[in-house]
Amino acid sequence: MWKWLNSYADPERSYNLAGKLLPWLACLAIALIGVGTTWGLLFAPTDYQQGESYRIIFIHVPAASMSMMAYVSMAIASFIGLVWQIKAADWAAASIAPIGAVITFIALVTGSTWGKPMWGTWWVWDARLTSELVLLFLYLGVIALYASFEDKVLAARAAGILAIVGVINVPIIKYSVDWWSSLHQPATIKITEKSSMPMEMLMPLLINIFGFGVMIATITLVRYRTEVLARNGMRPWVRALATKEVAK
Amino acid sequence: MAENQKSEVLVHANELTCIREERILFDELSFDINAGDIVQIEGPNGAGKTSLLRIIAGLSRPYAGEVHYLNQNITRCRDEFNHDLLYLGHLAGVKSELTAEENLNFNLSISGYHDFDTSSILSKVNLSGFEDALAGHLSAGQHRRTALARLWHTNCRVWILDEPFTAIDKKGVEELEKLFIRHAESGGCVILTTHQDMGVVTEKQLRKIRLDYRFV
Amino acid sequence: MNRGISYTRAFTTLFMRDIKIAIRHRGDIFNPLLFFIMVVTLFPLGVGPEPQVLSRVAPGIIWVAALLASMLSLERLFKADYNDGTLEQMLLSPQPLPLLVLAKVLAHWVLTGVPLILVAPLLAVLLNLESNSYGALMATLALGTPVLSLLGAIGVALTVGLRKGGVLLSLLILPLYIPVLIFATSAIDASGMNLPYTPHLAIIGAILAGSLILAPIAIGASLRVSTN
């Protein structure tokens, strides 16, 4: 099985494969997010409690759930890279990190713009927001560590260890923050009540969650291709591409 | 090599590739090092001599390829390999806050030796009388010899020495060379880099692996 | 030639060596401690001297200061060994690396964590901590500071080969410190209100047990990357 995987881990093949997949995934992502967002903004019924402000949910929840997903996939890729020494996995992990950080940032900002009309302040130390903030720090740590090493093979290994340590810690941090905010916070309105959500709200939300996932995959492929080129600058096929690009 | 065909292969390098910061230092480098070999890695600065030594020692991971010790991948038998490996790098591994004796003591105990006589070992590297001197106060040569003292009390078969003769005087170099020959004759191997020519070890006893500076 | 692998001997050799070096280099023990004291004394100057305010924030201040002090002192944990090559020798020794790493971290904790625990009650007096919180303060520090050392050592091991590791280190490890901080300060708060705080201690203890097992492996792997 590893042989088969390895043949796809070959830099040139994976570069080309990613290039072939890219347009399809990009179209799918645009379509899903387009449909989900339009549905959410225009067609989903108004929330009886929060009015129109709840429409932020259609990007907040996808961003928040995908921020965690992206971290876990980064950690899995790092693990594969560390244990089986598959370079393609290292490159994939390095490509996901900045995307995850941006998605986490989006989750934070949308959470806080939603919080302002609901809670009356931009920031509350709500469990969800706090753990999202910590997740952003974890992402930034991985990115900064990866950037600090000159030799990117080492950089990937170091950042990979950190990502794995982080992923073990994420549930502990999440639990501690939940527990801490239940201690310190007077009961506020829950901003998402999934159980009571009607179908007309749930559908666009699910479409957008899926759309965000596909979008992350798409951008990962774009970055992955760049990463493959950057790490394989000594190989003839990359050099041929480079000469062609400059000649243009 | 032809003459030692019977002797066993201690270290086998299998298609080693080393890439540092997107520059290929060497690729698909394969060789065998047999018991009884004294091998000098030579080449200009930046050719990857130290990188090769560190890869063989298992300190660095090659970009591709693997190193075998007694037909086993060293990443699979790290403890056994480390048990039989004596590596001395650019950095001596001598703490300046500790005395020469304490340094030797620590270096030997961490490799598992016990019940040894530090002062007699130190006397072999001409450090008698300096046992209680802090390594930080010793001269460069004495500092280096504190590290080299380990070579006189070891049962490791594979010696990997990166520039062992730095800061060592002529007589010291000769003694070291004699020690290498003795070690090789007793079934060990020495892999080293050096810029100095060796006087005692003859061309016939010495094997060379050459690394060239590569532009691509 | 007598040679044999003994885990306890390897462990004590390394442990004693680090203690010996630290004793010859006393600044390494006292500077983080002084830093800890300084940070704590700055807080009353910043938030005002009202006893009620101080006693309300005392657990947080002491713990945040302890956290920073631990991080500051950790920075030097592997640096000297890395610079003089003893770290390479440790990696190449036939003893299991996690064990050696654990000896170093333990030595570091004895040298910097224990003094910190010992001065903490004095600082608590300055901050007007609730009188029934002293036990909880000491207990959380005793269980929590080893966790800080263990988790922090992972970050230090990852950055030891880098020239500008200092700032990066805080970004890497402070997020990992959050659970300890939360449970420790709320244990102290709970004890101040005469509530049971053993559940909090149990959680910190569980984190300690987990990091005792997992952190040395991660530190070892990180050191192998850093010395590459």
Added chain:
Amino acid sequence: MIQFDSISDFFHMGGYAFYVWLAYGITFSSLAILIVMSARSKRKILVEIAGKIAREARLKESRGINSESKT
């Protein structure tokens, strides 16, 4: 079924216009920046590699070593 009576009603978002549009604005602009930067970096890398090839060629010439090494 569209929930809003008119375009201006839609932009008004029941009084929450600022927050809703701020959230959507930041989201899509930061995503756009990310995508543009990701897409551009490919060319940057290729140009860098081309520069490296040129540098190596010069280095080879100046050292006067004929390119005997493989690859």
